[in-house]
Amino acid sequence: MHILMAVILGALFGFVLHRIGAANPQNIINMLRLKDLHLMKVILFAIGFSCLFLFLGLHFGILPKTHIHVKTAYIGVIVGGLIFGAGFAIGGYCPGTSLVAIGSGRKDAIAFILGGLTGAFLFMLSYGYLKHTFLFTKIAGGKTTLANTGIAKYHALITNLPGVAVGSAIGIAFMIIAFLLPLSSDNPND
């Protein structure tokens, strides 16, 4: 059952990433150059929409709390993000979209994936030396959210308002930003 869901959900995710243009490195690079914000609007709206309904789903007991997985915040998240961003700008791919790009026959995506396997391998070799350094120092308690999920093992930063109100407000704010952001600086008819 889990394996069947993996095939369906994985294929759906790949299909959607392809149809929004995320598997085309031109669109990623032009987003980062702030020349074509189509993909930025898509991502901001998707985050806002799913954030709103995730917190509503939790509040009304539709979404199982055991399905929530908050990742730890630590210094390495920021440092890793900075390293990731450099590769993201050079290549125009991320770990998922490079896989989807194989479907369009993009050969540079294969070079990216081989580089990715090498990068992940280098991290496996270096982890033993890094794990006791400042890179793994937790930030704000580690498994921390802005809005209260109502799950005891996750801390919330905003505790004086109900989680559903904070989560919904953040979700709506993201959707409003997605609407307000211009599509592109020099091609308004896209």
Place this chain on the structure above:
Amino acid sequence: MEERWNWLAGGLALGLTCLLAVYMIKPIGVSTQYVILDGIIWNAVSGDIVKKVPKAPKGYSSPNPYLNKSGGKYAKNIAKPANYGFIFVLSMILGGIISSLTMAWRPPASDRTAPPVWQKSFGREPVKRYIFTFIAGLLVLYGARLAGGCTSGHMISGMMQTSLSGYLFAAGVFGSGIPLAVILFKNGDK
């Protein structure tokens, strides 16, 4: 001109897919599976990277500290690759192929080695593009593993749960990605 869904339809589709994944199983993540594939290859070559240890928390252990962390969670997934996360990521390739085959637009042959924005700045030489995308992939996956997630796991899945780690990761990615893309591709036109 590339066909892509308008940003609102695309944002809704992406948001619904991510919500469906959380509702059915758990939040979407991709970059861990590069580690799993590395581990499968490493274990096939050397044969002693993953061992069955009945008293280990997950039943498997590894001499590599990274594969052995969280009670040997990665070691177990390397030994049993037919698990949800790995099949999900492989299925993303299938989704990309289905989308590509059911779409009238195909990237022109020259786009499949390098996007036009790259060609305008760095020329059409394929080998040069492959070397740089290999390095890009290396940086992206090293960064993603240091950060504990990528665009899918931290940015979309993390930010929809209002995880602090997702916001920190996004700040890092765009903090380096935007200035670098602007500088690298300043001759890239639109």
